[in-house]
Amino acid sequence: MELVFSSKNYSLEKTLLSGQTFRWNAKDDRYIGIIGHSVVEACSMDNQIRVSVLAGAISESELCRYFAIEENYDEIVESVSKDEIVKRALQHSCGYRIVQQEPFETLISFIDSANNSVRNIRTQIDKLCKRFGEKITDEYYSFPTPSKLASLDEQELREVGVGFRAKYILAASRKINDDGILEKIDKLNSCDAIELLTSLPGVGQKIADCVLLFAYHRLERIPLDVWVKRVLHNLYALPEKAKYEELEEAIQKIHPKYAGYALQFLYEAARKKEIKV
DNA sequence: TTCCAGGACCCTG
DNA sequence: CAGGGTCATGGA
Numbered sequence: 001m002e003l004v005f006s007s008k009n010y011s012l013e014k015t016l017l018s019g020q021t022f023r024w025n026a027k028d029d030r031y032i033g034i035i036g037h038s039v040v041e042a043c044s045m046d047n048q049i050r051v052s053v054l055a056g057a058i059s060e061s062e063l064c065r066y067f068a069i070e071e072n073y074d075e076i077v078e079s080v081s082k083d084e085i086v087k088r089a090l091q092h093s094c095g096y097r098i099v100q101q102e103p104f105e106t107l108i109s110f111i112d113s114a115n116n117s118v119r120n121i122r123t124q125i126d127k128l129c130k131r132f133g134e135k136i137t138d139e140y141y142s143f144p145t146p147s148k149l150a151s152l153d154e155q156e157l158r159e160v161g162v163g164f165r166a167k168y169i170l171a172a173s174r175k176i177n178d179d180g181i182l183e184k185i186d187k188l189n190s191c192d193a194i195e196l197l198t199s200l201p202g203v204g205q206k207i208a209d210c211v212l213l214f215a216y217h218r219l220e221r222i223p224l225d226v227w228v229k230r231v232l233h234n235l236y237a238l239p240e241k242a243k244y245e246e247l248e249e250a251i252q253k254i255h256p257k258y259a260g261y262a263l264q265f266l267y268e269a270a271r272k273k274e275i276k277v
Numbered sequence: 278t279t280c281c282a283g284g285a286c287c288c289t290g
Numbered sequence: 291c292a293g294g295g296t297c298a299t300g301g302a
Contacts, residue, residue: 019283110283117282120300163298168285204285225283241292267283 003051003063007044009073011095016042018268020214021101022109022122023129023143034129035066036102039140055137068100068217076219080262083254085235089275093268098213098261103182105143106215111168111202113210120161127160149173168202175200185216193218205244219260222251230277231266 012031016024024033030043038056040063042049051063064070077094081087108128112121125143132148133141149157150173157166176182181200185193190212197208206225212218222228224247232238232247239246255262269275 111285113282114284115282115297116284117300120282124299158298161299164296165285165298202285206284210283223283226281227283271283 001053001058001060001063003060003067004048005067005069007047007049009077009095010044010049010069010097012042012044012049014093014096014268015099018096018271019118020210020264021099022118022125034136034140034142036062037134037136037142039136055140065100068097071217073097076258076261080255080258080265083262086255086262086265089265089269091269092272092274093265096264096268098217098219098264100217101215102143103185103211103215104146104176107172107176107182107197107200107203107207107211108143108149108169110207110210110214111172112162112165113207114165114168114202116165124161128157128162131160146173146177150177165202171201172203185212190218190221213260213264219258220252220256222248222259222263224248224263225267227267227270227277228263231263231270231275234277235266235275 013026016031016033017026021033024031029045030041032039032041032054034040035058036056038058039054040051040058041054042051051067077090081090109121109125112124129141129143132144132152135141149169152170154166154170157170162169181196184196188196193212193216194205194208197203197211198205206223209221209223212221213223224232224244229247232251233240236250238250251263252259266275270277
């Protein structure tokens with residue numbers, strides 16, 4: 001299996017290593033990651049991106065879906081560029097794509113993100129997979145299933161370093177294993193989806209938005225973390241202590257359709273200190 | 278040593 | 291409702 005598509009406005013580095021995914025690693029100019037039960041390698045050369053499967057099995061349509069290669073990126077960029085602040089950030093963050101990850105992995109990863117650093121999340125999730133996932137090769141393991149995580153006790157989970165988040169990961173896994181919550185999300189509007197997701201322990205508004213944006217490709221969702229809030233305060237003059245809903249409303253008024261992308265472009269540029277916040 | 282990291286939760290006033 | 295403290299862990 002190999003998938004080839006244009007690398008125009010598609011940065012693997014920005015897309016895979018910037019904190020929406022946690023299981024990709026760069027080796028030289030190649031990126032190796034795990035999607036489902038397959039090990040995948042992506043590299044950019046000659047105006048193309050080549051994705052090849054190193055181990056396990058995954059279909060072409062699943063890869064297309066993951067890398068979101070069929071969405072109209074030009075239209076998105078054009079749309080959010082009407083906002084001069086985003087336009088400026090895009091000089092540094094263009095090529096960043098929102099991929100479409102597996103919902104359970106996304107959910108657990110972002111529960112683990114609470115008061116945590118990207119670096120720590122990566123090592124913790126890696127340990128979680130090696131310990132409780134299924135072996136793909138000697139080196140690579142799949143993300144554990146809900147039923148597997150649901151069967152653990154808190155102490156076992158703590159051993160992978162997730163700390164106080166172990167009880168949330170455990171309780172959320174059990175609830176998902178019992179109720180199949182994640183299969184219901186696609187049929188719901190954003191408001192109901194948020195309500196359902198935030199009913200899970202350890203999931204507040206921000207993490208629910210991460211799941212909707214990064215796993216369900218709801219491009220209007222905007223995870224408001226400390227960086228984005230700084231941007232909204234310093235560049236958009238929004239009140240520093242404004243409520244989540246107020247910030248959400250203000251930004252979706254400017255970007256009704258692609259607010260998620262707009263703020264991810266700002267997040268990218270801000271975190272790499274390419275725009276001042 | 279102290280502070281912070283892609284927050285959520287709980288307790289107070 | 292708003293404002294605080296607390297929760298593990300590792301790096302700066």
